[in-house]
Amino acid sequence: MNSRSRWLMISVGLGVLLNPLNSSMISIAIPRLQHVYGLDFTVVSWIIFSFYIASAIAQPVMGKASDLFGRRKIFLAGLIVSFVSSLLAPLSPNFGWLIVSRIVQSIGTSMMVAVGMAIVRIHIKERQATALSVLSIFLSGAAAIGPFIGGVLIHWWDWPAIFAVNIPFVVASFLFAWRMIPKDEAAASVLHSMSFRKWLDLIDATGIVLFTVGLVALLVGLLSAKSSGHVSLGNIMVGLIGLVALGAFVRHELKTTSPFIPLRTFAKYPAMTWVNVQFMIVNVLFYALFFGLPSYLQMVRHVSEFHTGILMLTLGLCSLVASPIAGRWIDKSGPGPALLVSAILMTFGSVWIVTLDQSSPVISVCLALAAFGISNGLNSVGLQAALFQSSPKEIIGVASGIFNTSRYLGTILSSLLIGIIMGGTFSFGGFRLLGVFLTVIALLLVFMSWGHREARQLEES
Incomplete structure (x- = not known):
């Protein structure tokens, strides 16, 4: 692997590690967030739900989007989104805004994971298997040490530090990626020949909406009933909305030509x-x-x-x-x-x-x-x-x-x-x-x- 390929690996690796790092650091912060915002465990658990639901949706969507907009553009855009979310999360006035920042963070980091493997496959020609294994180390290593890093940061600087720690990784990755990831010219011509409605059909926007509404409504119905200690009519209605939406999602996915799942x-x-x-x-x-x-x-x-x-x-x-x-x-x-x-x-x-x-x-x-x-x-x-x-x-x-x-x-x-x-x-x-x-x-x-x-x-x- 030549010098340029190694620097390309570093620029991509510094970006893709942000998703597993942020998904794992939060495990240490849950009791602290519960105390700071005065919430019960069920409500605070949405800091986990929101990240994974957003990641499950964003990664396949951004993978398709990269074919239209270009992988380099999606990767750099993901770094910018991650930078903004890391700045805003510590300033959240309440838990709701923190959840929004967490969702934005998930989308930004998912943009990089979605295209990182593709960038390596396309632009590193020699010892490709070795390159992919190195990228896997970035992913698994970040998830592995995330709780340790989270524990150290919260111990010394409190919970906002688990968001601020992303900033040096984002800046370094952006500077390297701007120089090292080659431009993808082919995406522009595809984008110009495709209407926005056709692009929505391609990513299966209807399926994404049904999947999101169904999953969130079902989770809200189940967790609200458990948290309150009794099953109310409202809990049942929300849960039923979730089941109906998921049923409609399955029916839609079996019929559409470009299914989300x-x-x-x-x-x-x-x-x-x-x-x-x-x-x-x-x-x-x-x-x-x-x-x-x-x-x-x-x-x-x-x-x-x-x-x-x-x-x-x-x-x-x-x-x-x-x-x-x-x-x-x-x-x-x-x-x-x-x-x-x-x-x-x-x-x-x-x-x-x-x-x-x-x-x-x-x-x-x-x-x-x-x-x-x-x-x-x-x-x-x-x-x-x-x-x-x-x-x-x-x-x-x-x-x-x-x-x-x-x-x-x-x-x-x-x-x-x-x-x-x-x-x-x-x-x-x-x-x-x-x-x-x-x-x-x-x-x-x-x-x-x-x-x-x-x-x-x-x-x-």
Whole structure:
């Protein structure tokens, strides 16, 4: 890889890491935001929901937009949007404005993730696999150390610092990207020949609106009922609106020529569908622990943000160490054994959560974190390999997009699970109940992994 390619990698990497970094740092800030704004746990959990819902929508939309406007323009625009949101978020007069800033931040960072891989694929010709693996390190590394960085920043400078820390990354990435990312002239001619209405049809604006309205309304209905302690007519009506909108979304996606989420692809390739379902369940488990454990440490065990961040570093380090080992193992044995071991580790970690009590040594949570961290490293490589095995080459781009959507749906469902179990107040009893639910889900994942492994062995024989 020549010098120009390395600088291009740095400029893109500094931009794409902002999405996972900001999605993970917030896990440490939830108790602090709950105290600052005087809100219950259910309301504060929307700081998580909003980011992942916006990311799930923005990434595929911005991927399509880059074909029209140009990947360089979308990348640079994403940096500007991220810069503005990082400046405005600490100035939010209330929690509602903070949510708006968080959504804007999600859209900006998603713009870079959506086109970052494409920029590397197009403009780095030599050792392309190595370049893509380096970019993956930026993504996974940022997610891994996010809680630690968040804990340090909140400990020394309070919660606004987790937004301000983005600014040097944005500025550095913008300066490098402006010089290093080549201009994409082809997009302009496509844009001039396409009307705005046709572009809306291309990105499936109707599907996006139905998906957003349905998901948000359903979440509001469920969480409001849990937070208030009773089911009101208003909760039922909002939930029904969500279900109707999601039903209309499914019907629309099956008919439209350019679907936001290509549902027919799932029916056509059941093996690929199975991988995506498994990936969604994995993310429900991982992010339920990822967001639940910091709140347990701070609100139940009264551990400081700084020490919570240090403990959470166990999760990220184990994941980073396990990933290259998983790569070599999967190259030799295929994804099946690694995915089965991963599911068993998640089951162990979930059971360990249930065994914790209010007098357990705080350091003992590292066992659960290590189990989930190693399993995350195995899953990140194993499920990607399983996706490549199950997806025909001609639809690998679509398959990758669906794969990312499954990730975000899993994170959204994990936040929903925590919100429903905890209600308005995070408690030790709720945390232990969360562990029971995670154990059941992890056992389901063990059976799925075992069944998938047996099916693959039958196919090969």
